[in-house]
Amino acid sequence: MQKINRGSRFNKSVRVGVLLCLLCTVIVAGGCGSGESNVASGNREGILYWGNGAEPQELDPHIVTGVPEHYILIALLEGLVQKDAATLQPQPAVAERWRLSADGRVYTFTIRASARWSNGDRLTAHDFVWSWMRALTPKLGNAYAYMFNPIVNAQAYATGELTDFSAVGVKALDDLTLQVTLDNPTPYFLQLLDHYSMFPVHRATIEKFGSIGEAGTVWTRAGNYVGNGPFALRQWDLNKKVIVEKNLLYWDAENVRLSGIHYFPTENLTTEERMFRAGQLHRTSEVPVGKLDFYREQQPDSLRIAPYLGTYFYRFNTRLPHLADVRVRKALAMTVDREAIVEHVLRGGQQPAYSITPPDTLGYTASSDLRYDVLAARELLAAAGYPDGAGFPPVDILYNTFEQHRKIAVAIQQMWKQALNIDVTIRNQDWKVYLDTQANGNFQIARAAWIGDYVDPNSFLDMWIADGGNNRTGWSDPDYERLVSDEAPSAGSVEQRYAILGEAESILLDAMPIIPIYHYVSIHLVHPSVKGLPGNLLNNPNFKHIYLQAEPAAP
Structure with a gap:
């Protein structure tokens, strides 16, 4: 996926707000208004404050291509599998189990009976068939359509050579059984399935606001968005922040420890680093080059540098x-x-x-x-x-x-x-x-x-x-x-x-x-209260396993 680093349009009012909040941090112990920083209140309320690097292009998994969008989409939606945050090995997600044919070409996935959309609708194998048909619809212009190429006839359908989706190797054998047939054994196929391009989308919502091949409709806005992930979209203030809250209808909600996540786009690294020092962010998207030596020497526990693919x-x-x-x-x-x-x-x-x-x-x-x-x-x-x-x-x-x-x-x-x-x-x-x-x-x-x-x-x-x-x-x-x-x-x-x-x-x-x-x-500043965020080669968090644990106050 495309690495953005930065590129948001952090408008004037937001910049002024950030500067005022930083000023309040100097005058009042903690921050603006309540006298409590985002990190302090977030640790108490279970809200993660995340520097996201850029205003998302969209929140449609079949349209976007960037890292900033990725971090939000993996909170709102979930695929058949997920990757372990430490090992990156595929683990069950919407699919509770699967089996592979002896020739390595046919995967049969069993969908969880408890899987639900955030509006309460049941999630079925048919949702994946329709969603993948949408992702491959030529008119939609999905830049990631080639991710489906290992599947029989997927490429032919995506290029318009084939117009009958029933000939593509994706079948719902019943409500809870999805069968996927590949052209050849593909050793990395399970790894593809937790990429947002292969996430399911809610058909009724898509069709309420447009057609299967129509991009850029308002289905992705707060109040309209229906997802199946551990969090639900509550607020999207363009160029300011995106807020998601815990989805109580998520199949594994009892193991989601965060109450919500606030994603902040930032105009530049200096602003973001100041926000971190002021206690307004738990995690930054990157670190200014000029600040690396300071954190290496003065706050090494906050600096996270790891190999990144x-x-x-x-x-x-x-x-x-x-x-x-x-x-x-x-x-x-x-x-x-x-x-x-x-x-x-x-x-x-x-x-x-x-x-x-x-x-x-x-x-x-x-x-x-x-x-x-x-x-x-x-x-x-x-x-x-x-x-x-x-x-x-x-x-x-x-x-x-x-x-x-x-x-x-x-x-x-x-x-x-x-x-x-x-x-x-x-x-x-x-x-x-x-x-x-x-x-x-x-x-x-x-x-x-x-x-x-x-x-x-x-x-x-x-x-x-x-x-x-x-x-x-x-x-x-x-x-x-x-x-x-x-x-x-x-x-x-x-x-x-x-x-x-x-x-x-x-x-x-x-x-x-x-x-x-x-x-x-990967280079980030991470507050010590953030737990369950191990480094990995893809720099890929699993938000359902992240939690906040403030350090005990000094006596």
Whole structure:
């Protein structure tokens, strides 16, 4: 899924409110009004205050693609399985159990008889069939439709080649039995099922406000939203906060220890860090680079840094004439000094990236010839018709509003000027606008990132097929698609599968429609009262297991 980091439109009134609250924190012990901070009252009332990084694009699981939306959707909705927050192993969720056929192709899920929607309606296997049909409806434009590709005929239906959904390998055998048939044994299939793109949605609610293929209707607003997760949507104040409260009709409500969650978008990391220090947040989305040493030395118990299965990269729009030339793309990629970026700009333990898939992803590591080589890059640019940058067309880097993205863009802007003598402008847009700009192809080079949706190299490679909704580069290659979509899924062993995926990634890196820059670590500030939030490779919380436990007051 797309890593946002920042990009909300935190309006003027909210900024003023935050500053006033911080001022009150200095004058009054605790915070504004009641004299009690969010953290103090939240610990007492079971309310988690969560820095979410951005205003969500939407709360429709079949539309969105980002991390900020993910954190809200996993509270409001639940799939057939969930991942253990520590081990990431699939566990029963809406499905209380399942069995797999001897040939590894047919899963049969038993839906919990106690599963309910937040309005009290019974949740059945038919809800999953209809929801997955919606997710694959071409008119809806689900960028994650390719997640369903392991299922028989799912890709054909999503592309419009097939119009009869009954031919897709998803069947409700009865109200509580769902059968899913795959083209080939898929070792990561269960991991897919807790991704929001495969969550069920409430059919009657969708149809009340629009058609099955209609995006952007008001069904996702508070008062309309019907979910099946551990929490229910109570309030969505655009550009301010999203509030969810415990769903008493959730099948496992007795084990949900939080009473609610307040999600806050923040305009910049400095504001968010101040909110944390003022006791207004239990957890931040990230940490300002300039504050890392302070927390390492003064408050190490609040600083959480962990490995994170993600890659920061730039997308090329290969539809543009000068960026359609692979020599130009390689020259630009070879003059990004990744070591300097991670050492001097980021300083959080990130690793330079020379492939899209992070090294040792479940035992897979790509082979890459990408290197920092200014002389070779100048030769390539000259061969493309731009000796010493002469005649190179105007080019810009697009990024979503966030100070760290700006710093990286400025660094790369300077690197390209110094190494290749080309002039580059940089421009920023808010998260929603930025997403639309990329989706419509109105960019030249765009900042991007990808966090694994599941722990498998396929999560980083299957999106670059021609019809992949998250590709957005204009690049495609039939050999790449054959390897990823046909040969890898039917490989006879893990070793064979990884070899095929490695061959595909070599094609991708040789064509260079993207510039890998660095591999992520997750960096957050977390209040010591937050329990049940272990780090994991996907940085994926399980909100139903989180609870708040204030430390005893000092005598």
